[in-house]
Amino acid sequence: MSSRPTIKEVSKIAGVSFKTVSRVLNNEKHVSEETRRRVEEVVAQLNFRPSHAARTLAGRRSFQVALLYDNPSPYYVFHIQAGALERCHELGYRLLMQPLESAAPDLVPEVMALVDEAHLDGLILSPPLTEMPELIEALDKRKLPYVRIAPGLRKDHGLATTMDDVAAAREITRHLIHLGHRAIAFVRGPESHVSSADRLAGYRQELEAHGIAFDPALVIAGDYSFQSGGAAARALFARAPRPTAIFAGNDDMAAGALAAAHEADVAVPEALSIAGFDDSDLARAVWPPLTTIRQPVRELAYAAADLMLAGNAITPQVTLEHELKVRATTGPAPKG
Amino acid sequence: MSSRPTIKEVSKIAGVSFKTVSRVLNNEKHVSEETRRRVEEVVAQLNFRPSHAARTLAGRRSFQVALLYDNPSPYYVFHIQAGALERCHELGYRLLMQPLESAAPDLVPEVMALVDEAHLDGLILSPPLTEMPELIEALDKRKLPYVRIAPGLRKDHGLATTMDDVAAAREITRHLIHLGHRAIAFVRGPESHVSSADRLAGYRQELEAHGIAFDPALVIAGDYSFQSGGAAARALFARAPRPTAIFAGNDDMAAGALAAAHEADVAVPEALSIAGFDDSDLARAVWPPLTTIRQPVRELAYAAADLMLAGNAITPQVTLEHELKVRATTGPAPKG
DNA sequence: CCCGTCGCTGGCAGCGCTGTCTAAAATCAG
DNA sequence: CTGATTTTAGACAGCGCTGCCAGCGACGGG
CATH class of the missing domain: 1.10.260.40 (lambda repressor-like DNA-binding domains)
Known part of the structure; x- marks a missing residue:
C-alpha cells in the first residue's frame, strides 16, 4: 500500500x-x-x-447512502442496484448494498447501527422494507432522509418512486379479457409486499368493470417464487372446468406455471394463456416468451437516488410508466 | 440526524x-x-x-474492501455479492460493490482512485476483471491485497478461488457421449473470459479421449448471452446432418438454444440434447429443466473473501467442487 | 477620504478514533 | 524483601479533511 x-x-x-x-x-x-x-x-x-474517511469525519456529510434490500430475486436486486449505483456515482455518492431480514426482531437497531457506523446521509428502501412501520417511524424520528422504491403509497408519505401496479394489473387483465377469457385465475404474491395486494386489486377491478364476477376460488396464494407458481398451476389443473388463463403476480411464478403446463401437456397459449408481471430476464428466456408488464426497475432506483440526493421538495413522489409486453404466452381463449 | x-x-x-x-x-x-x-x-x-470513518482515518486499516465486477448476469453478480457480503459481514468488514468496464482505457487509474478514496484494505476481482494484466500488475506493485474469483489460474499467482472448468466440461461432455451422442456442438463464450477457453478445452479433451475427432465447424462463437445461444442453435439447425447435442458454455446460451429448438419444433431431448453450464436460476426455470454443471458461485465468493481477510498463507488457492446436474434436456441420441 | 462591503485567501480547531509512549499496579524470581 | 518484568491503564499526538473566523486588498457610497 x-x-x-x-x-x-x-x-x-x-x-x-x-x-x-x-x-x-x-x-x-x-x-x-x-x-x-x-x-x-x-x-x-x-x-x-x-480521503472519504477524512471528509466524513470532518464535515457533516459522508456522501454515503445505503440501499436496503430483502429480496431473493437476483434480477430485481441487480437492476435496482444498477440504477441506484449509477445515479449515486454521478452525484459523487457512494452506495452501500445492505441485505437485511425484514422479519428480524432487531431490524431497526441493526439499521440504526449501520447508519451510525457509516454516518449515512440517507437510505434507499426497496420492498418489502418499504412497508415496515417501525423502520419508517424510526427514520422519521431521527430525521434521516430516505426514499422508498415502489411502495404502496397509500399514505403519500415522504420521498418515493413508484409505478401504478393497480393500473398495470388492470391492463394485463383487460388484455386477457379482450382475448375472450372469462375464467382467469390469479396467483398472488406474499402478503408482505403491497404490490401483491395492488395487483390483485387491479385484477379484480378490471374483471368487475367487464361484468365478470370476482371468484375468490380463482385466487391462489403464492410467494413470488418459481415453485409456488408451479404449485398454483397444478392446483388449478386439478379443477374442472380449468380456467383458460392464469395471471401470475410476477414472472417467476408465471414461469413456474408455464413449466407446470408443459409438464401437464397443456398447450400454451392454445389451451391456456399465462401472463406474468415484471418483465424480468426470465420473461424472455422461457418458451414461449411471457406476456408481461414491464416494470421500470432500474429507472425506479435511479429516480429514487436522484430524488433523495438531488431532488427538489416540490415533487416528493415520482410515478414511472409501465408497459404491457404482449408476447407469446397469451392467445385467444379456447372455444367451448 | x-x-x-x-x-x-x-x-x-x-x-x-x-x-x-x-x-x-x-x-x-x-x-x-x-x-x-x-x-x-x-x-x-x-x-x-x-465511527468507521474515524477508525479508518486513525488506524492503518479501513475494514473496507471492494468487489469489482463487469458482468451482465444478474444471477452471477447477485450470488457472488451474497457470498462475499456474508463473509465480510462475519469478519467485520464492509463490502463496496463496484461495477466497472473492463475495456475502459482508464480502468487502472479508476480502480486506484477508488482504493485511495476509500482506503481499501483489499480487492475481490471477478471475471473478466481477473484477467486484466495491467490491473494485476498495478495491484502487485502497490502491494494491495486481492483475491481473484475463478480465474484461469494458468500461472498460480496470488490468492484465488476457483473451480475446475476443464474437468467440469469434460464431465458433461462425457455424459453426452455416454448417451450415445457423437455429433456434439459447442457454443463458446467470449474470449475475455478464460472460462470459455477452459470449457472448450474440456469439451475437446473428452471428445478426443473417446476417439471422437474434434470438429472446429461444430464450435460456434457466442458471448454468454441468451440471444447468442439462440443464434448459434439456428445456425446449427441449418446444417445437415444436424448435431444431436449442443453443449453451451453457460446456461443463458443453453436457454437460448432451447428456445430456438422449441421455435424450430425440434423436440428436446428426443431429437436434440442441450446442456448448459452454471446451474443458474434459469436452468430450473426453463422447460424442460436444463442439464448443467452446478458452479458454486456463492461459495466461491465466500471463500474468496475468507482467503483474503482471514486466510493463512499456506493455501493461497482454493478449488471448489462442481457438480453435474442431470435434468431433462439431455437424453439418448436419436437413432439414425 | 473614511468606512462598510465584497471577493479571495489562509489559519486553526477539531471530527472520533488508533498508535505509541509512559505510569502505576500486580506478579515473579532470587 | 528487593529489583525486574508483566499486566493494566491513561495521556497525547495526529490521521486528512471541513467549518468557522480572521485578514487583506479592491471597490463604492456618503
Whole structure:
C-alpha cells in the first residue's frame, strides 16, 4: 500500500493553502478562476482523490447512502442496484448494498447501527422494507432522509418512486379479457409486499368493470417464487372446468406455471394463456416468451437516488410508466 | 440526524479512559476481564458502533474492501455479492460493490482512485476483471491485497478461488457421449473470459479421449448471452446432418438454444440434447429443466473473501467442487 | 477620504478514533 | 524483601479533511 497523496501535497505543489484546495474540491465559491484551474491541474496530474474517511469525519456529510434490500430475486436486486449505483456515482455518492431480514426482531437497531457506523446521509428502501412501520417511524424520528422504491403509497408519505401496479394489473387483465377469457385465475404474491395486494386489486377491478364476477376460488396464494407458481398451476389443473388463463403476480411464478403446463401437456397459449408481471430476464428466456408488464426497475432506483440526493421538495413522489409486453404466452381463449 | 454516541461517552459512563474502550472494541489484550465486561455492557446498552470513518482515518486499516465486477448476469453478480457480503459481514468488514468496464482505457487509474478514496484494505476481482494484466500488475506493485474469483489460474499467482472448468466440461461432455451422442456442438463464450477457453478445452479433451475427432465447424462463437445461444442453435439447425447435442458454455446460451429448438419444433431431448453450464436460476426455470454443471458461485465468493481477510498463507488457492446436474434436456441420441 | 462591503485567501480547531509512549499496579524470581 | 518484568491503564499526538473566523486588498457610497 503505497502512500497516497494528501490535500497538503496538492496545495504545496499548486502554491496555495490546503484550505483553498479543499474549496476547489468542494466546488465552493470565492476561489478565483486562475487558482481553481491551477489546483485542478495538480489534482488531475497526481490522480488525487480526497480521503472519504477524512471528509466524513470532518464535515457533516459522508456522501454515503445505503440501499436496503430483502429480496431473493437476483434480477430485481441487480437492476435496482444498477440504477441506484449509477445515479449515486454521478452525484459523487457512494452506495452501500445492505441485505437485511425484514422479519428480524432487531431490524431497526441493526439499521440504526449501520447508519451510525457509516454516518449515512440517507437510505434507499426497496420492498418489502418499504412497508415496515417501525423502520419508517424510526427514520422519521431521527430525521434521516430516505426514499422508498415502489411502495404502496397509500399514505403519500415522504420521498418515493413508484409505478401504478393497480393500473398495470388492470391492463394485463383487460388484455386477457379482450382475448375472450372469462375464467382467469390469479396467483398472488406474499402478503408482505403491497404490490401483491395492488395487483390483485387491479385484477379484480378490471374483471368487475367487464361484468365478470370476482371468484375468490380463482385466487391462489403464492410467494413470488418459481415453485409456488408451479404449485398454483397444478392446483388449478386439478379443477374442472380449468380456467383458460392464469395471471401470475410476477414472472417467476408465471414461469413456474408455464413449466407446470408443459409438464401437464397443456398447450400454451392454445389451451391456456399465462401472463406474468415484471418483465424480468426470465420473461424472455422461457418458451414461449411471457406476456408481461414491464416494470421500470432500474429507472425506479435511479429516480429514487436522484430524488433523495438531488431532488427538489416540490415533487416528493415520482410515478414511472409501465408497459404491457404482449408476447407469446397469451392467445385467444379456447372455444367451448 | 440525532447525535450518535462516541467512544468518549461510553468511556465516561463505564468510568474508564476512552483508550480502554478502544481496546475493548478492538479486542486487544491487556484489559482485565472485569473492565472488559463493564465496557461491553455500556456499548450494548447504548447500541454504540464506532465511527468507521474515524477508525479508518486513525488506524492503518479501513475494514473496507471492494468487489469489482463487469458482468451482465444478474444471477452471477447477485450470488457472488451474497457470498462475499456474508463473509465480510462475519469478519467485520464492509463490502463496496463496484461495477466497472473492463475495456475502459482508464480502468487502472479508476480502480486506484477508488482504493485511495476509500482506503481499501483489499480487492475481490471477478471475471473478466481477473484477467486484466495491467490491473494485476498495478495491484502487485502497490502491494494491495486481492483475491481473484475463478480465474484461469494458468500461472498460480496470488490468492484465488476457483473451480475446475476443464474437468467440469469434460464431465458433461462425457455424459453426452455416454448417451450415445457423437455429433456434439459447442457454443463458446467470449474470449475475455478464460472460462470459455477452459470449457472448450474440456469439451475437446473428452471428445478426443473417446476417439471422437474434434470438429472446429461444430464450435460456434457466442458471448454468454441468451440471444447468442439462440443464434448459434439456428445456425446449427441449418446444417445437415444436424448435431444431436449442443453443449453451451453457460446456461443463458443453453436457454437460448432451447428456445430456438422449441421455435424450430425440434423436440428436446428426443431429437436434440442441450446442456448448459452454471446451474443458474434459469436452468430450473426453463422447460424442460436444463442439464448443467452446478458452479458454486456463492461459495466461491465466500471463500474468496475468507482467503483474503482471514486466510493463512499456506493455501493461497482454493478449488471448489462442481457438480453435474442431470435434468431433462439431455437424453439418448436419436437413432439414425 | 473614511468606512462598510465584497471577493479571495489562509489559519486553526477539531471530527472520533488508533498508535505509541509512559505510569502505576500486580506478579515473579532470587 | 528487593529489583525486574508483566499486566493494566491513561495521556497525547495526529490521521486528512471541513467549518468557522480572521485578514487583506479592491471597490463604492456618503
